[in-house]
Amino acid sequence: MADIKWLPDGQETFDKVIAAVPEGMRAAMKPKLIEMLAAKAGGKKISRKIVEAWVKEDLPEPQRSVLMAALGLDRPAAKADAAAVKKAAWKVKGAVKNAADLAKMKAAGQELLAPKTLRITVSSASCGLAKGAETVAAALQDAVKKQKVNADVVLVGSNGMSWAEPMVSVIKAGKPCIVYGNVTADAAAGIVKAAAAGKIVEDLALMRVDSIKVDVTGEKIKYAADKAPAAALAKVKDGSKIDFFKKQLKIVSRNAGIIAPDRIEEYIGLGGYQALAKALGSMKPADVIKEVKESKLRGRGGAGFPAGIKWEACSKAAGDKKYIVCNGSEGDPEIGLHKSFLESDPHMLIEGMLLAGYAVGADEGYVYLNDRYVLAVERVQTAIEQAEKVGLLGKNILGSGFSFTLKVKRGGGAYVCGEETALLNALEGSFAEPRPRPPLPVHQGLNGKPTVVNNLETLSTVSAIVLKGGKWFAGIGTPASKGTKIVALSGNVARPCWVEVAMGTVIGDIITAFAGGTASGKKVKAFQTGGPSGGILPASQLKLKLDYDALGKAGSLLGSGGLLVMDEDCDVVDVARFLTEFFLEESCGKCTPCREGVKRLNEIVSCIADGRGTKAQLALVKTMGEAMSAACFCALGKTAAAPILTVMKHFPKDVNGKMLKTIN
Amino acid sequence: MSDIKWLPDGQKTFDKLMAAVPEAMRDAIKPKLLQMLAGKAAGQPVSGDLVKTWVKEDLPEPQRSALMAALGMKPDGDQKPAAPVAAAAGWQGNAEVMFERMLQEVPDMMREVFRGKLMGIANEKAKGGPIAEDHILSIVKEIVPDPFKTNILKAFATMGGVDLSNLEKLIESTPGGQETVIGLLHAVQAEFGYCPREAVTMISQRKCVPMAVMYRLLTCYSAFRLQKPGKHVVTVCTSTGAYVNGGGALLKQIKDKIAKTGANITVETARDLGCANVAPAIMVDGEIFSGVQAQAKLEQIFSESN
Numbered sequence: 001m002a003d004i005k006w007l008p009d010g011q012e013t014f015d016k017v018i019a020a021v022p023e024g025m026r027a028a029m030k031p032k033l034i035e036m037l038a039a040k041a042g043g044k045k046i047s048r049k050i051v052e053a054w055v056k057e058d059l060p061e062p063q064r065s066v067l068m069a070a071l072g073l074d075r076p077a078a079k080a081d082a083a084a085v086k087k088a089a090w091k092v093k094g095a096v097k098n099a100a101d102l103a104k105m106k107a108a109g110q111e112l113l114a115p116k117t118l119r120i121t122v123s124s125a126s127c128g129l130a131k132g133a134e135t136v137a138a139a140l141q142d143a144v145k146k147q148k149v150n151a152d153v154v155l156v157g158s159n160g161m162s163w164a165e166p167m168v169s170v171i172k173a174g175k176p177c178i179v180y181g182n183v184t185a186d187a188a189a190g191i192v193k194a195a196a197a198g199k200i201v202e203d204l205a206l207m208r209v210d211s212i213k214v215d216v217t218g219e220k221i222k223y224a225a226d227k228a229p230a231a232a233l234a235k236v237k238d239g240s241k242i243d244f245f246k247k248q249l250k251i252v253s254r255n256a257g258i259i260a261p262d263r264i265e266e267y268i269g270l271g272g273y274q275a276l277a278k279a280l281g282s283m284k285p286a287d288v289i290k291e292v293k294e295s296k297l298r299g300r301g302g303a304g305f306p307a308g309i310k311w312e313a314c315s316k317a318a319g320d321k322k323y324i325v326c327n328g329s330e331g332d333p334e335i336g337l338h339k340s341f342l343e344s345d346p347h348m349l350i351e352g353m354l355l356a357g358y359a360v361g362a363d364e365g366y367v368y369l370n371d372r373y374v375l376a377v378e379r380v381q382t383a384i385e386q387a388e389k390v391g392l393l394g395k396n397i398l399g400s401g402f403s404f405t406l407k408v409k410r411g412g413g414a415y416v417c418g419e420e421t422a423l424l425n426a427l428e429g430s431f432a433e434p435r436p437r438p439p440l441p442v443h444q445g446l447n448g449k450p451t452v453v454n455n456l457e458t459l460s461t462v463s464a465i466v467l468k469g470g471k472w473f474a475g476i477g478t479p480a481s482k483g484t485k486i487v488a489l490s491g492n493v494a495r496p497c498w499v500e501v502a503m504g505t506v507i508g509d510i511i512t513a514f515a516g517g518t519a520s521g522k523k524v525k526a527f528q529t530g531g532p533s534g535g536i537l538p539a540s541q542l543k544l545k546l547d548y549d550a551l552g553k554a555g556s557l558l559g560s561g562g563l564l565v566m567d568e569d570c571d572v573v574d575v576a577r578f579l580t581e582f583f584l585e586e587s588c589g590k591c592t593p594c595r596e597g598v599k600r601l602n603e604i605v606s607c608i609a610d611g612r613g614t615k616a617q618l619a620l621v622k623t624m625g626e627a628m629s630a631a632c633f634c635a636l637g638k639t640a641a642a643p644i645l646t647v648m649k650h651f652p653k654d655v656n657g658k659m660l661k662t663i664n
Numbered sequence: 665m666s667d668i669k670w671l672p673d674g675q676k677t678f679d680k681l682m683a684a685v686p687e688a689m690r691d692a693i694k695p696k697l698l699q700m701l702a703g704k705a706a707g708q709p710v711s712g713d714l715v716k717t718w719v720k721e722d723l724p725e726p727q728r729s730a731l732m733a734a735l736g737m738k739p740d741g742d743q744k745p746a747a748p749v750a751a752a753a754g755w756q757g758n759a760e761v762m763f764e765r766m767l768q769e770v771p772d773m774m775r776e777v778f779r780g781k782l783m784g785i786a787n788e789k790a791k792g793g794p795i796a797e798d799h800i801l802s803i804v805k806e807i808v809p810d811p812f813k814t815n816i817l818k819a820f821a822t823m824g825g826v827d828l829s830n831l832e833k834l835i836e837s838t839p840g841g842q843e844t845v846i847g848l849l850h851a852v853q854a855e856f857g858y859c860p861r862e863a864v865t866m867i868s869q870r871k872c873v874p875m876a877v878m879y880r881l882l883t884c885y886s887a888f889r890l891q892k893p894g895k896h897v898v899t900v901c902t903s904t905g906a907y908v909n910g911g912g913a914l915l916k917q918i919k920d921k922i923a924k925t926g927a928n929i930t931v932e933t934a935r936d937l938g939c940a941n942v943a944p945a946i947m948v949d950g951e952i953f954s955g956v957q958a959q960a961k962l963e964q965i966f967s968e969s970n
Contacts, residue, residue: 015688027691066967130945130954371850371887372937374950412846412885415935429842429873431884490905519909532904564904578907582935588884 004038010046013071017055020070089382090263096390098399099277102268105390109269113212113259114221118151118195119171120144122183123257125158125343126375132185133166139188140168147189149196157344159257161244163495164206167257170195176224176233181206200236207239212258215271216251216464244499247513249476251484252460253500256344261379264386267347273392275463276354280400283466288359289315292462294470296482301327301418301455302530302559302635304481304548307462310452314442315360317450322362324353325427325446325453328369328376329417338456338560340498341486342369342376345460346383350393350406352459355466357404360452365406367456368423371413380408415586418560419634420453422588433590434634455560457486477503480549481558487546489515491564501546508542511565518567526566526651530559532579533639535646536572555646557639572651573658576644577602577609583640594637597628605644613658618648668702673712677735681715684734684773733776753787754794762800765819769812826862830855835870842873845881849888857897858889886934893930896965899947901937911944918946918962927966 006014014037021029037046040054055067096102113119120140124133137155144151161167164181168191171177178200180191187204194201211222239245259266267273279288293308314322326349328338342349353365369377384406387393395403414432416422421435424446445451461483465473474482481503487510488498494516501510511517511524518524528536535556537544544550548558566572584602589595601624604617625641632638648655670678678701685693701710704718719731732738755763763786770778782803789799804816818827834851838844845867852863859882868878882888900915915933922929937945937952945954946962953961 019688023687069964069967126952127954130952130957132957371885372934372947409847410850411887412849412881413887413934414885426846426885427843429845429881431880433884490903491908496905528904564908566908570908575904575908578904582904585935 004034004041005045007045007047009048010051013048013051014046016071017051017067020067090260090386092264092386092389094390096268096273096392096398099281102273102277102398105265105268106271106274107269109263109265109267109272110214110221111269112152112263112266113269114171114173114223115152116173118149119154120151120192120195121154121156121169121171121258121260123158123165123167123169124155125340127162127340128158128165128167129375131165135185136166136168136183136188139185140192143189143192147192147196149192151192151195154260155262156258156260157256158340158498159344160248160253160340160498160500161206161495162340162497167206169209171223172198174224177209177212178236179206179209179239180204200233202235205236207237207242208233209239211240212270213250213254214269215274216254216468217271219271221270243513244497247501247509248499249484249502250500251464252348252457253341253345253486253498255348256341259345261344261346262382262386264347264383264390264392267345271467272347272463273351275466276351276358276392277398279355279358279466280398280402285315285359285361288355288466291465291470292359295465295473296470297458297461297465297473298481298548299455300457300461300485300560302533302557304558307454307458310442310454311356311360313440314362314450314452317443319450321364321447321449322360323446323449323451324356324360324362324365324459325420325423325451326353326365326367326456326459327418327420327423327453328367328373328456329411329415329423338486339370339373339376340488341460342373342456343379346376346380347387348460348463349380349456350383350387352462353406354393354397354404355462356452356454356459358402360450362452363403363405365404366427366446367406367408368417368427369408369410370417371411373410377408377410384408414588415582416588416634416636419636422634423453424451431588433588436633457560478545478547478550481547485546485558485561487561487563489563489565492518492520492567492570493565494519494521504545504547506542507544507546507563510546510563511542515565518565520567520569522567522569524565525568525570526572526575528556528564528566528575528643529562530557531562532582533557533635533642534559534562535642536566536576536650537646538650541650555642555649571609571654572647573605573609573654576647577605579643580605580640583636587636587640591631591633591637593628593631594633594640597624597632597637598640600624601628601641601644608655608658611658612660613655614660618655621645621648668698668705669709671709671711674710674715677712677715678710680735681719681731684731686773729777730773734773751783753790753792756794756796759795759797759800762797762820763795766800766804766808766816769808769816826856826860828863828866831863831866835867841871842877845871845873845878846885849882853888857893858891860892894928895968896928896949897930897932898962898965899932899934899937901935901945901947902933903935903937906944909944914944914946914958921962921966925966929965 017033018026018030036058037051037054040058041050052071055064055071059067094101094105096105122133122137122140124137137153141153144153161181166183168180168183169177170191175198180201181204183191183204187201190201210224211220213220255267255270259270289308289311292311297307298304299307328342349367357363357365367380384393391397393404393406397404409427411417411426416434417426417432419434420441421437422432424441425435426432427446441451441453443450445453476483484500484502486498486500489511490496493511497514499514507527524539524542526536526538527542528534529551535554537554537556541554544554546558551558566575580598580602583598587594587598601621604621607613608617621641621644625645628641629638682690682694700722701715701718704722705714716735716737719728719735720737723731767775767779785803786795786799789802790796804813808816831852834848838848848867849859852859856863864878864882865875868875882890898918900911900918902911902915918931922931937947945952946958948961948965
């Protein structure tokens with residue numbers, strides 16, 4: 001020990017290390033640790049830095065993590081900074097009382113989006129945060145401070161490339177935006193340094209973006225001049241030319257991943273609230289309904305009911321108090337696309353709800369969100385507060401005399417709340433159980449008043465329709481399904497992601513173009529659309545188009561847009577068992593066919609999945625499926641047998657393999 | 665050190681004494697104390713009484729009082745005549761429990777010294793009569809410095825069970841009837857980690873919703889817990905996407921590790937974390953992690969909960 005020379009801070013840090021060692025071992029460990037440390041120091045005086053580097057580089061796991069935490073080296077320190085990034089809440093300046101104010105704020109927003117100084121964005125929707133976006137943001141903030149760079153580090157949403165999270169974009173007016181993928185906290189300092197010098201970190205760069213669309217009308221913000229890219233850029237792909245973006249048609253999700261969800265100016269900068277200004281300024285409520293009807297927009301939640309017809313019915317219903325309710329319950333166990341979307345661009349939904357309110361004559365709205373969507377609730381709440389502050393929510397909006405208030409409600413967690421009447425019950429503080437209909441919610445909904453309940457993607461689509469016209473929207477898609485749909489790809493795919501494509505896109509193409517096929521590289525065996533209620537379809541059906549009717553005919557449904565991919569190794573019968581188990585957990589128990597049916601169905605399917613199936617059981621499943629689809633009260637029970645029935649239909653070999661050999 | 669001969673009770677007493685020395689100094693101080701003690705014993709075997717005498721006669725203040733207290737010796741009158749050790753004339757209500765709770769904030773080695781002092785003040789306040797809850801409360805408010813004061817007051821508030829003061833305020837500022845209940849329950853769970861009966865009863869009474877309905881709401885929605893969870897709550901995503909990608913194995917890994925280490929961690933599953941695109945994901949105390957981050961976070965909470 002004599003050969004060690006301490007600096008005061010080194011001694012102090014080492015004491016901390018020793019204090020973190022369990023007491024019983026402390027005395028025994030100490031000489032060993034000192035010996036290691038002395039070797040590391042190589043005769044130099046031991047400073048805090050040496051001790052920290054030694055812990056970080058030389059110690060084995062798990063001791064390393066524990067000691068790093070004890071010294072405040074790892075996450076805890078970064079976390080504090082990340083909290084600071086969050087806490088520096090954005091303060092909205094100014095008010096929007098008329099169209100001129102809106103134009104002014106639009107200019108301010110564009111200045112934020114393409115500033116003369118540096119703007120560094122970190123994609124931090126839930127999927128980014130799960131992969132460490134918060135730590136990356138903190139590291140960037142830290143690097144900006146240390147390198148004395150004038151830069152705005154902004155938390156934005158997700159652009160759909162979930163496999164590349166966390167993503168960082170570097171933006172400066174006059175230069176193309178550079179997007180980096182799979183960024184770690186260690187890379188942050190390098191990115192800031194390169195950005196400040198106008199250079200690029202080539203190995204991390206995913207793509208470059210030369211311009212962004214301001215709104216659906218075709219206006220653009222150009223980051224770079226039109227000349228050929230500089231030599232340094234030649235290796236970085238042009239974002240608009242890579243398949244992932246080229247094959248998408250972004251209408252609803254066009255802002256996601258670009259704007260900060262907590263800055264209303266940025267939403268307005270990209271053409272936000274223009275549709276509202278147009279509707280309030282020059283359209284009657286009936287005109288708005290006419291446009292939505294003309295667009296042939298159908299509900300994006302599952303059933304696909306035409307939104308315009310729903311709105312018209314509600315506007316004609318008698319009553320002076322009406323409500324708009326956004327169904328964001330999305331309890332599907334497969335997706336989370338609406339959550340990602342909402343965490344990225346909450347104002348799009350607010351504008352859609354305002355338009356719906358204006359069209360049907362409602363002055364109050366609720367956004368109902370799944371209980372797990374804590375971050376989405378937070379971001380929508382912030383967005384509502386900002387809209388209230390500038391005057392886009394509240395009384396006499398844009399001087400038109402139209403008033404609307406909006407509240408966000410966090411649910412308690414029940415899949416059946418995706419059913420609109422069960423959702424209304426939940427909003428009233430009652431049990432998650434569907435109500436008998438009629439009366440339809442448009443006649444007697446929330447608190448017995450006429451209510452429009454729409455999925456949040458449906459509502460978010462409305463602003464584009466109002467701005468560019470129903471005819472334009474109806475020109476996209478197939479005869480039965482118009483416009484675009486957000487689709488979330490999950491399961492065994494190489495690159496999980498969510499994308500927005502035109503209706504009518506072939507499902508097989510979606511899987512290959514965006515998700516890069518299966519993760520295992522094997523062939524696709526089966527896929528499922530529309531969440532647990534959708535059928536499990538075989539690879540031969542991959543040529544199906546994204547279309548309400550086509551999928552319905554094939555025994556599945558479009559649902560809210562989940563697309564689950566299973567490769568050749570997947571045991572589809574076991575997946576069907578997993579899904580019946582889900583229905584067993586989620587059945588509310590109101591009606592007997594569902595309550596007893598899912599229980600029995602789960603028993604039988606589990607038995608088959610375990611390899612003890614009999615032919616009599618298969619026959620019984622068929623009968624039960626028919627009975628449940630005829631007799632159950634709501635769609636949950638009606639479709640509970642769909643997964644096992646489609647597996648029996650399309651994968652007879654798999655099912656036969658599960659039959660008991662002795663009695664069949 | 666070899667020249668010390670211990671009698672069993674002597675060794676025990678000395679160990680007790682060492683335990684009262686602050687941890688950081690223990691190793692450094694031990695040889696010195698042994699040396700002193702050996703001098704005192706002068707070759708005789710060291711008994712418990714000898715250790716006590718040595719502490720009383722040879723050690724300097726304030727270590728002397730502290731160690732005497734640690735050994736359960738009565739503070740001597742001649743040292744601090746002002747410190748009365750008289751017992752209370754009696755206790756009213758929770759006063760005695762509150763008094764003990766207040767003393768818990770005092771570091772171990774000083775506690776007995778403080779006990780005497782504070783008891784004296786309490787007796788003074790009670791003017792010879794039984795000590796009431798209010799007397800203890802006023803001692804805390806007037807004499808005890810922060811942060812101890814805040815800690816003690818907070819502890820007092822939950823003494824009867826659950827501190828419902830926040831909920832009470834929230835209910836007052838939330839107009840409306842049954843439609844507000846789910847939001848209130850979320851707030852309760854955020855504060856306590858579960859929905860304690862006392863809180864549910866309060867909501868039931870104030871919002872005029874029968875307890876039977878409250879129970880049905882709590883059980884029909886999956887978000888609410890009726891039991892107090894462990895130090896950390898890990899929610900494992902069991903979406904179909906995660907299932908296909910082997911989410912079941914992750915759940916098993918976590919459950920096995922808890923069974924093995926006995927860590928104070930509650931495991932739940934959720935079908936709808938909404939992060940199937942980064943599946944399998946986990947939620948730890950409300951924050952979502954996936955892949956490498958998830959493993960690192962698990963490592964961290966396991967090391968904290970052991």
